[in-house]
Amino acid sequence: MAEFLDTKKIREYLSKIIETAEKELVIISPYIQTNDLFIELLKKADKRGVETTLIYKEKEVKEFEKDKLKSIDNLNLLHHPNLHCKCYYNENYLIICSMNLYDYSQRNNREMGVLFRRTNEDSNGWNDYKNGQDDESLFQDAITEIKSIINSSEFEKESRETKTIGFEMDIIKTDYDLIVEKCQKYNKHSKNKKFSPFQSGEEWYSKCENFLDHVDLVFEGKRAVINLNFDESRLHKIFEYLSTKNHDNEYKEIDCFRMYWTYHKSSIYLYELKGHSLWSLENDDFYPRFFVGLNEVFKVIKPVIDGTKK
Numbered sequence: 001m002a003e004f005l006d007t008k009k010i011r012e013y014l015s016k017i018i019e020t021a022e023k024e025l026v027i028i029s030p031y032i033q034t035n036d037l038f039i040e041l042l043k044k045a046d047k048r049g050v051e052t053t054l055i056y057k058e059k060e061v062k063e064f065e066k067d068k069l070k071s072i073d074n075l076n077l078l079h080h081p082n083l084h085c086k087c088y089y090n091e092n093y094l095i096i097c098s099m100n101l102y103d104y105s106q107r108n109n110r111e112m113g114v115l116f117r118r119t120n121e122d123s124n125g126w127n128d129y130k131n132g133q134d135d136e137s138l139f140q141d142a143i144t145e146i147k148s149i150i151n152s153s154e155f156e157k158e159s160r161e162t163k164t165i166g167f168e169m170d171i172i173k174t175d176y177d178l179i180v181e182k183c184q185k186y187n188k189h190s191k192n193k194k195f196s197p198f199q200s201g202e203e204w205y206s207k208c209e210n211f212l213d214h215v216d217l218v219f220e221g222k223r224a225v226i227n228l229n230f231d232e233s234r235l236h237k238i239f240e241y242l243s244t245k246n247h248d249n250e251y252k253e254i255d256c257f258r259m260y261w262t263y264h265k266s267s268i269y270l271y272e273l274k275g276h277s278l279w280s281l282e283n284d285d286f287y288p289r290f291f292v293g294l295n296e297v298f299k300v301i302k303p304v305i306d307g308t309k310k
Contacts, residue, residue, distance in 0.1 A: 001130050002138075005113040010099050011106050013115055014088055015041060021050045021090040024171045026146060028087040029101035030057035032065050038101070039068055046074045051161050053169060055153050057083040070157045076167065077157035080149060087146065091171055092119040094142055116142075137202055140174055147172050179204040186219070189287040195219070212302060217294075224257070224294070226268035226301070237308040239264035242301065254300055256293035270297060 005013060018025060018041040025045060032054075042052060051074050058079040069077050088095040097113025099105050116138055122131040150172065158167075173181075176197060183195040183206045190208070198207035198218060211217040216227040228235060244252045244261050251258040256278040257270040272279045278289050 001117075001132055002134055003115040003117075003130070005095065005097065005115055007099065007106070007109065007111040009115075010095065010097050010111055010113045013093065013095055014101075017088050017090050017093050017095065018042060018045055020092060021045055021048075021052075022092075023050060024090065024169050025050055025052040026087070026089040026169070026171065027052065027054040027101060028083070028085060028146070028149060029054075030060055030083045030086070031100040031102050032056050032061045032069075033102045034065060034068060035103045038103075039072075042069075042072050042075065046072050050074065051159050051169070052076065053078070053150065053159075055080055055083065055149060057081075058154075066156070074160045075157070076155070076159045076162055078150065078153040078155050080153040083149070085149075086113075087142070089142070089146065089171065092121070093117060094139065096142070136175075140202075143172055143174050147174075175204045179206055182206050182219070185287060189291050193217075212298065212305065215301075215305070222272055224270035226270070226297075228268070228305075232265070234308050234310075235264045238304055241304045241307075242268070254293075255296035256290070257297055259297060268301070270294075 003009075015037075018038075045052060052072065053076040054069060055078045058081045061079075066077065069075060086097050086100055088097075094116040095113050096116075097111060099109070099111040099113060105111065116134045117131070118133060118136075118139060120131075120133045123129075124131065161168075176199075179197045183197060186195045186206055193208050193211055195206040195208045198205045203220075206219040208217045211226075214229045216229065218225040218227065228238065230238070239261065242261055243264075244250055244259060245263075250262050251260045251271075253259075253273055256273050256276040258273050260269040260271070278286065278293065281289070
């Protein structure tokens, strides 16, 4: 649940955001005046391998302040001509507030802000809604704006990682961006069967329309969904042959999948087959073997669909 922050809490959580950053950190502040503690926190993050991206308002930061920031190896320093917002963000926390990264403001000003959590690590139990995870849609909207600000900023200093692999930050990728990347991975191995982003409600999935004629395939996380776009009469005929309703546990094992189809109007669902070696793979070997498994499923489905043509 979003939490209101006064000046003291903003200071506390700003330190926590830097200290708990795992791989990436974004700091947006028009005005910057750092103290030794803040620079030390950034240097410790640097040693942990965290890449920091810091954006300030053009012409509003003194050279000696920029020199301190430029001394941090894995830090991107950018400026924006019209910046006025203040935002501090890592993988698990997002602060949007009135406070600049300015030592005087932290010590003397009355500031307000809001903390959003992407984690339940702060909660004290299943019913601790106050310190629990916030709705992901809040982060998606914030990420979209952060990306827009970064896109319209100018680089002043590149991080170590930007110099070697280019500017690429996972925490500013929206769900849509991640699905685009996932589709690209699928399309490397799916031959002529091409996947594209598909939105259902607020969720994004990978979808191949007409994987077979009148049959769509959608990947929803680890679950594959086969949608049969036929009239009810034909669905009944296909269901007579492919139903898993009378199988043990109501599923049928096909290669690396458990196939469920227990109602003729529903989709066919494919889940991972527990214990199959495919699901322990985390590298690029996964995708070709995954599509081999799908091919085995459609070897079962396609003849039945073809056999019910009028």
